[in-house]
Amino acid sequence: MAQPRRWVDEIIEALEELGGEASLADIAQRIEDRNLMDFSQNKHWRDRIRSTIYQYSSDCDIYTGEVGSEKDIFYAVKGKGNGYWGLRIFEPKENTVALTDDDLGFREGRKKFVQHVIRERNPRIIQLAKEKFKKEHNGKLFCEVCGFDFLQTYGEIGQGFIEGHHTIPVSEVEGEYSTKVEEIAMVCSNCHRMLHRKRPWLTKEQLRVLIKNIRSEKFNEGE
Secondary structure (H helix, E strand, C coil): CCHHHHHHHHHHHHHHHCCCEEEHHHHHHHHHHHCCCCHHHCCCHHHHHHHHHHHCCCCCCCCCCCCCCCCCCEEECCCCCCCEEEECCCCCCHHHCCCCCCHHHCCCCHHHHHHHHHHHCCHHHHHHHHHHHHHHCCCCCCCCCCCCCHHHHHHHHHCCCCEEEECCCHHHCCCCCCCCHHHEEEECHHHHHHHCCCCCCCCHHHHHHHHHHHHHHHHHCCC
């Protein structure tokens, strides 16, 4: 197998082990830990990782393939220039799901919980949802709950960044289930955490009303 393709395979496998998306630093560390490449032949092998990703991502200027083709393997998770990459096609598995502190409070069975997290964190379905949302809103990405716009607030570093939230409660799902793009809501990081703050989780409509009521109370108090 040709060396350039070998690096692509190694990066793909490293990202799969990391849950489908990771920073360049974490990708490099995982590849080093796997110790399957000949690092002695290239002192700048970390730069090789970056250049290989660029060659296989339509998010980069040097990409020469068609958007969405088999060559279009990687995408910039947090927008171009932020050093955080994901696999366009990735199917999470139980052993690749990382748990957060909030996840640990989940009160349903572990099987249902894992099914939910796998759906919630599938980078591909969230990417498709982002693209659909942008088409419907003149290329903009903003929180469906509070209206926060990362690009407007942070400039270029916020380009293309938003989080995807699954709107179907896991308790309503039985057996095998495939997430639909329409079931992913675009939310900012704060609203995403608040949606998961209660059990059962709040809907985006409930959180929107909560924010409106709190703002109204503060206005009446003269704050």
